[in-house]
Amino acid sequence: MTDEHQYLLDNARAAAGDRFAALAAIFDPPTFRRIDALGVTAGWRCWEVGAGGASVPRRLGERVGPGGRVLATDIDVSWAREAAGGVVEVRRHDIARDEPPGEEFDLVHARLVLLHVADRDRALRSMVAALRPGGWLFVEDADPALQPLSSPDEHGPKERLANRIRTGFRAMLAERGADLAYGRRIPRLLREAGLAEVAAEAYFPIASRHCDLLEAATIAHIRDGLVAAGHATEEEVARHLANIAAGGMDLATSPMVSAWGRRPW
Ligand SMILES: C[S@@+](CC[C@H](N)C(=O)[O-])C[C@H]1O[C@@H](n2cnc3c(N)ncnc32)[C@H](O)[C@@H]1O
Incomplete structure (x- = not known):
């Protein structure tokens, strides 16, 4: 369940670039608020797991400066490689199958990755093993x-269609082995892995043009699968995309749970 053929939203498709841009616009602000609160600064060594696009590795590189290091890994580095250079190294790596990089990090970060990885327990162990004592x-x-809703304010036919298509998307993710309740489990899993000072919070936008862009790119990515599985017809998918383009739908994302903990000294 861990190779690139089983990851539903594989990076090979053109829509992946639009998805990464939308994910960065929506989630980089809360991610970097927390990264700053954790104290990431000049000289830190960071491992960005399942980097996807270039945004997070690049911003981490700015935080750690010339004396630091950022290793960005993914099973498909087509988009992350734009960040390579200076302190940022980009490398193909499967978090569920490959050995950890063989060095210690001050920060190991993964966003929206483990949910998709069938052997997510092994992936988490690998990430913990790569922390220096005191590392986050x-x-x-x-x-x-x-x-679970695409449109929490389901007040008309457009919103009902959006929510029905979101239900189909969730079914497709689950068929690929995704754990659709993974976010809430992370704090417990970090404690069980022996980490200290564990805490967590959750974030999701309701109504933002970046949510519209993310929804449009995601639907473009999976439209053949949605139709083939009978979750929606071609005409419904086209109508949903036209509804998104027309605006005013107040589309939301799933909540993103952000959890952190540190390796004891
Ligand atoms: C939803 S995207 C998130 C990308 C990025 N972390 C972000 O938040 O914008 C998931 C990423 O995880 C990567 N991925 C999936 N399975 C992986 C694995 N087994 N090892 C490493 N990366 C993986 C995908 O290729 C993709 O780039």
């Missing part, structure tokens, strides 16, 4: 079961 593990992941 920062895991952020969606919990689609906590807030």
Whole structure:
């Protein structure tokens, strides 16, 4: 369940670039508020797991400066490689199958990755093993079961269609082995992994143009699968995309649970 063929939203498709841009616009602000609160600064060594696009590795590189290091890994580095250079190294790596990099990090971070990884327990162990004593593990992941709607204010046919299509998307994720309630489990899993000072919070926008862009890019990515599985017809998918483009739908994302803890000294 861990190779790139089983990751539903594989990076190979053109829509992946639009998805990464929307994810960065929506989630980089809360991610970096926490990264700053954890004290990431000049000289830190960071491992960005499942980097996706270039935004997080690049911003981490700015935080750690010339004396620091950022290793950005993914099973498909087509988009992350734009961040390579200076203190940022980009490398292909499967968090569930490959050995950890063999060095210690001050920060290991993964956002919206482990939910998709079938052997997510092994992935988490690998990430914990790569921490220096006192280093922080920062895991952020969606919990689609906590807030399953695309349009929380389901007041008309457009919103009902959006929610029906979101239900189909969740079914497709679950068929690929995604854990749709993973976000809420992360604090407990960090404590069980022996980490200290564990805490967590959750964030999701309701109504933002970046949510519209994310929804449009995601639907473009999975439209053939939605139709093939009978979750929606071609005409319904096209209508949903036209509704998004027309605006005013107040589309939300799943909540993203951000949890952190540190390896004891
Ligand atoms: C939803 S995207 C999130 C990307 C980025 N972390 C962000 O928040 O914008 C999930 C990313 O995880 C990567 N991924 C999936 N399975 C993986 C694995 N087993 N090992 C490493 N990366 C993986 C995908 O290729 C993709 O880039």
